[in-house]
Amino acid sequence: MVLEFKDEGIYCPSGDFYIDPWRPVERALITHGHADHARWGHRYYLATEAAGPVMRHRLGDIALDGIAFGEKRQIGDAIVTFHPAGHVPGSAQIRVEHRGEVWVVSGDYKTVADRLSEPFEPVRCHAFITECTFGLPVFDWEDDAILSAQLNTWWQTCRDNGQHAAIGAYSLGKAQRVMTMVDPSIGPILTHGAVENTNEVLRAQGVPLPASVRVTRDTDVKATPGALIIAPPSALAGSWLRKFGSVSTGIASGWMRLRGVRRRRAAERGFVISDHADWRGLNDAIRETGAERVFATHGYTATFKDWLTEQGYDAAVVETEYEGDALDAADTDADAPTEAETVT
Amino acid sequence: MSQVFDRIRRFTTRYVDRPILALPLPVGIHRSLFALQAKLMTTEVEVAVRWQDVGGVPTRIVSPPRPKGRLLWLHGGGFVLGSPDTHAGLTDHLALASGLEVWTPRYRRAPEHPWPAAPDDVRSVAQAMPRPFHLGGDSAGGNLALVLLAQALTDGRAPLSVTLISPVVDLRERQDDSRTDAEMLLPRAFLHRCRAAYLRDADGRDRRQSPVLAEFPGCPPVHLELSAREVLEPDGMAIAERLEAAGATVHLHVEPKTPHDYPLCAGRSSAADMAILRMAKHLEAHQP
Structure with missing residues (x-):
């Protein structure tokens, strides 16, 4: 397995790093700055250059290394690249390759372009770890x-x-x-x-x-x-x-x-x-990866897994601590005391 | 979450819904209870809805973003209960999943308006609706859909496709009601009351009452959803055979451990959501 699912998060054994871990780890690759993906307490962070400023703003003085979209980086025996996810500015999917096998972690993504984020880019892979926050067909966004x-x-x-x-x-x-x-x-x-x-x-x-x-x-x-x-x-x-x-x-x-x-x-x-893919977007994205194995991390995972299985994918649900659309989740900045804002 | 709902629903179906349906309460009370229950069974969605007079029948039309066509859907409820509103969960989820506008007429119900008021209303709607359209219905609405289908085929105006959920196809007097013991939702007494209210003095031998007796020459592709061991499973099997004999492609799905008309729980039940997806796929596959 290029990637494994551990208590701390999604782990790459050949490169000894985690992707969007939810417990403190030595080395964390981060897809984007939302609080459920970019958490406190890791020793080293790696994120896209475009995601860096917001992460520094939110997480303070962290050991953060930046990487450009498409730039190849060897970590241990693994080769990683970051690709636009179209979710928020700087958001990335992370591609991990080891001995010719390719896995992609989607983070959160949106397939339809907007006027703000780098447009989503499908990445070919053998296994795709995907969000499915809006993994029901009622989620069909207007233009x-x-x-x-x-x-x-x-x-x-x-x-x-x-x-x-x-x-x-x-x-x-x-x-x-x-x-x-x-x-x-x-x-x-x-x-x-x-x-x-x-x-x-x-x-x-x-x-x-x-x-x-x-x-x-x-x-x-x-x-x-x-x-x-x-x-x-x-x-x-x-x-x-x-x-x-x-x-x-x-x-x-x-x-x-x-x-x-x-x-x-x-x-x-x-x-x-929404900044997430709708039902069609999820299906299109998965099809375009060409992946045979699909892991659904958060959202309507049970129904989505059944649907993918019926479509012929080797699909599974993975328990994570991602929250998807942060409507009810803590918005890091929003919790800051409003009084302080009058000072800045 | 949605799988937990399916387990709870099996329990409430057997020990709440079924005993209530068995009670000989006034029809108005049954209608209100069903309307209340229908809201709890589904996840209501925010989507564009309008009401329009179609061939003299008020019709609820739900429009998904970028609609690609139309589906005429006939709601169930034993010809006595139910309305476009009680079935909004099902029709709205189906509209968004299929990308089709779903038109649901408020046809006249028994006992105030016995047969043939309902099939007459449905025919008026079908004649006034923009063509072409897909056709579908659940339970008693499946009966009305099949009655309309037979007429439409005779008139040479076949719908694009047919989608049915546990249709009622045979209203003739039957002796073999022992099968109802495995039925989770529908008590025998309720079925008898609905039949009597709808047919009044008729015997169910008219093909516009029991479409299993009708002819379906040139029938378009059919998708059929049934619940395993429900009282209407043999009805579903009988009509599947009849339609296949007429040359139609029939895709049948029998879902285990679900009560009659389980796709009404769209948005809450995993099984229902999968049914919505299968139906949507069928509809999309037969778009012109």
Whole structure:
């Protein structure tokens, strides 16, 4: 086996390293900066150059080495390369080759290109370790043009009604995706500190984003009528929104396809916008790898495994500690005290 | 998670749903209980839905992103219970999985409107619907789908494909009801009450009541989902033979350890999700 599944995470014995481990290890290769994949406490980290700044921002002073997409690196007896996953800026699939056998760990991925992340690149392999967060056929995403129109219509309507439009989107990836999808001429974009911190990191590395204004204790709400407010979903539920007065709330997540999830989150509007592959995307990606063996790590794994088996794959479910779309998971930045944001 | 649901559902089917269906309660109460239960059985999805008058029958139309065609779906409920709303879980999951718009008419139900009100309504919808379309139905809706199918084939207007879940195909008086002992969901008393309400004074020997008696010349490909050892399994087998004898390709799937019409639990049950996927694959394979 090129890769093994251990208590600490996905392990490569020939290179003595882990990929996205969930317990502290000596050497960790990281697919992307989300908290369930890039965790604290490893001795050495390796990630793409584009993912590095956000990881440093979130994890502090770590021993992090950068690698370019497509760059070959020999670790022990294994050869590794990183390939775009289309999930968030800098996100990668990790290809590991040992004695001619190739395994690929997908991390989180999205097959349809957006205006933010490096577009997904299929990688041929013998075994594919894939997420399947949205591994049911009801998860069928609309085209970005339609989703953009939905967002803009909602924002414009809020503005016409003298309301703010507040959208819940996690701070790395989704928030910036929403920013690239809306029409900035409708009004100003206000951001929660967690979102703006990430915006600053991404802008500094050259990711083009429209202008946004950080919400602080001194923000004059009256000066920004009809603004679009972007905050992590957890912040929408708390007292943070109160000062804006009349607000219409929405959430951007693939989970908005499920009526019950939107109701429980008490959002008025659900926008089915995801940074993960939908059902078709998962199936297309797996087919394009040419892999015979497929391991499903997180999401609707049981049904997805049965489906893949019926399609002729040698499929299995692997227990991991990945969480998929971080709607209810801790958004590292969002947990930072909001008071501190007024200082920065 | 979804496999746990399947285990719990087997228990609640036997010890909650079945005893309730056996009670001779007013039909309005049965309808409300079924509507309540239907919501709990599935994961409701947010997808574009509109209601439209189609041939004089209010019809629920669910549209997935980028719809590629249409499926006319006839809901089950013993001709007495159920509505496009109780079957929204099934139809919405199927719409998203297949990429087809699913049209579900609110046909008139017994006992207020006995046979032939329902097949008449279904025929009006089929005549008013944009063509071509796929055809399908579950349980009593499977009966209506087959009745419509036989008529459509006679008229030379075959649907693109046929998808059936445990259809009711034979409403003639039957002596051999011993098989109901292995049935998890449907008590004999309930079946008798539904039959009486629907047929009123008729005997079930009309082919528009018992489509197992009908002819299906030039029948398009059929996908059939049954639950193993359910009371309607022999019905399903009988119609499969009948359709095959007429030259149709019939793909049959018999799912073990599931109650009648188990695909209604789409989104919660692994078995149901797999059924949705099989049906979607069948529909996609027969798109023009």
